Amino acid sequence: MLIASLKPRTMGGTTNMGLLAYALHRAGHPVTCYDADESRQLVRWSLKATDFPCKVHPADTPSFAESVYPGMDHTRINLVDAGHAENHPDIVDSVLEVADLVIVTLSPTEPDYERLVRPERGTTIAKIIKRSAAMRDSEQPPATYVLLNRCQASSGSPQKYRRLLTNGGEDGTDHRWTVLSTRIPRLEKIASAVGSSPSHRDVKAPYDALVTELTRLGHVPEQGAAR
């Protein structure tokens, strides 16, 4: 299976994919990562952290579906970290042709929300995902969830933006997203996670919860039994 991390611009996507790879590995799943961002940050993380749980293959190509996907071991959980959808819609289109599950990382703040629903330029991620149906064998867009990250403990904004995302904005005319219950907290230890091994419980726990939720939703197989 293939899980894709998408975002309109810098949102915490690489941090989430790397820490999800560690969490899947802790849960006993065989994992492989693909870095479809030309900045190759996930590749560098895997080279720097000696215990990174898997190989990260560079895969920043608009022919991802034709040249990368067929070579994957589909018995493993494959993760792909895509770059800015605003700047690289061609790569994102190709990832969406074959992804089983999409996780859109978003912080519950006005600028990040606006960037998702009303980008200054380019096509909204919601539309990019919707139109991918035409290119997919299933003729349906992939299952897609928003993962709220950088959530301030005791702040009302995760709840506020969860409601806006779920309801399609204040007037219900925007895309209606499904938002994961798992929230990634705003933490300095997570902010500095890229390039190192997560050792602190506060860094691991939210991503263990994410694996549990994705398993409960049926998107990740029961422990150690990847499809």
Ligand SMILES: Nc1ncnc2c1ncn2[C@@H]1O[C@H](COP(=O)(O)OP(=O)(O)OP(=O)(O)O)[C@@H](O)[C@H]1O
């Ligand atoms: N949970 C968090 N708490 C605090 N800071 C975070 C958290 N997650 C990510 N960050 C910070 O947010 C910034 C962006 O993170 P990251 O590089 O993972 O995002 P990205 O979407 O992959 O960005 P890029 O555009 O470079 O690909 C970094 O400075 C990172 O330290």
Ligand SMILES: [Mg+2]
């Ligand atoms: Mg990144």
